[in-house]
Amino acid sequence: MKDFIRGMAYVVGDNIDTDQIIPARHLVYSLSDPEERKLYGRYAMSGIPDGLSGLPKGNIRLVEEGKEQSSYKIILGGKNFGCGSSREHAAVCLQIAGIEAVVAESYARIFYRNVVDGGFFVPFEATMSLNTEIATGDELEINVNLGTLKNLTNRKQYGLKPLGDIIEILRAGDVFEYARKKGLIKR
């Protein structure tokens, strides 16, 4: 896990469900095929209605048309981020698109687990609704160890909730490494 995560913010609203993160028709691509895998990056967050994509202005795509990598690094979400289906594709597609952290007011449980156990990126919880404070395109810096988020565009700083128990899994890399450390997987 990095000590600092820096990059541009991409802002969305409440209740972003997994169908909006990766629409169901894309779930047929193989995640183990390196070329097909990239398609998940291309379609990450493509199910969000245009007006609500990249707030406050809207009509901004996380990943530009035809590209597989996003120019944004940190997603700012509202309440219940990742609700809906259990598809891990939703967590992985954000990693494939180059997202290193999501900061949301709260998460849906299965999505949160998937992110942590897969070690895809760091899921932070905000202590207030930051998605109305920060605009898409703002430069952010997260201090992972201190649990703070700085908006470099306007110099404002915010506290994040402690990561809690999951930090052990994130530090190990993923749930498999964690289980190995605990002696649950013999090697």
Place this chain on the structure above:
Amino acid sequence: MGAMTLTEKILARHAGRAHVGPGENIWVNVDVLMTHDVCGPGTISIFKKQFGERAKVWDREKVVVIPDHYIFTQDTHAHRNVDILREFVREQELPYFYDVGTERYKGVCHIALPEEGHTRPGEVLFGTDSHTCTAGAFGEFATGIGNTDAALIMGIGKLWVKVPPTMKFVFEGSLPPYLMAKDLILWIIGDIGVDGATYKAIEFAGDGVYSLSMEERMTLCNMVIEAGGKNGVVAPDQVTEEFVRSKTRRPFEPVHNDPDAKYDSVKVYRSQDLEPVVAKPHSPDNRALVREVAGTALDRAYIGSCTGGKLTDFRASARILKGRQVKIDTFIVPATTEVMKGLSTETVDGENLLSIFQKAGARISEGASCAACLGGPADTFGRLNRSEVCISTTSRNFPGRMGSRTAQVYLASPYTVAASAVTGRITDPREFIG
């Protein structure tokens, strides 16, 4: 030692502990791991990467593989997914595989599991699908997980869980004839919101719940995830045990709440006070009384899915559709092949359901599957490809869930959907049922 809820007790037993309490992280032993065509291939590839190409699953008897999502489509990627499942099942010699195009094909996993005796009181079931919580209706701990967690279970038969606190919802009095389990769960989600039960267990209780059939209890538990819940559960009773014993000879040990168990919250409803409801676009908690939105023009009605495509759901729809004509495109999608067969054997006033639906002018799916419940490939039966307004017995109405992002979906009970299909407008089922 403090008293425990049903959920806490099941988890404690599977962790080899005398007691567990909410918030504790524990490793539990898994009784059944279920996967399907959308998440199975990803799970398998992670399993092999982590445990080796030649690794074997921890227990062949405990892995159940049910292709159901993208079945009746020409999409080649979708077919490849089923091929990956076939190969894995062959190599691992898994006994419980319900393959497409064979006699054993079932359809929607959450309905197939109980039909085949894989849901048993007191057990722990994980599945790579969020609606795995449906199986809580059988008095077990059941919840959805992602591919990574499923791959870990495949290898070691265990998973860590944070013990959830339990919210209890009690329904007093049996349901009036125009209400279904779907109305109850939409009512709850409307009250607590789509994140109202995040990280929590929801237990359904009261004589209103215990008077329901297994299928109706499944509808309740099915939509717990729409409130963010970790699992839904109904304490097992005679109805549960009789159902399970009719499906399997495996022994099971029912678990019950301790009398003084502690709940996160308890809410009591009087069934008589409730009315038919819908969830308006685009969220399952966007509740309205049917009479408040009555008259809203519709393009389509959809009756299907693990939430609303069981035999009970079609029997209910048929009661209203019998001898009537639908005014809008109405899609009938049985959840499983067993439900499909039931359409020809079950009758309402002497006429079988299939004939009732055909005469009403509804379109009946050729096969059992998830179909348009989750949109799926463009050629999926019943998929919303434009800006249609649809009333549906399914579980989710987020933007784009049933296909087009510009479509609008109202969620409702089979009664309400059938009544609305007849008039072409959202209609209170009480206009047809006393």
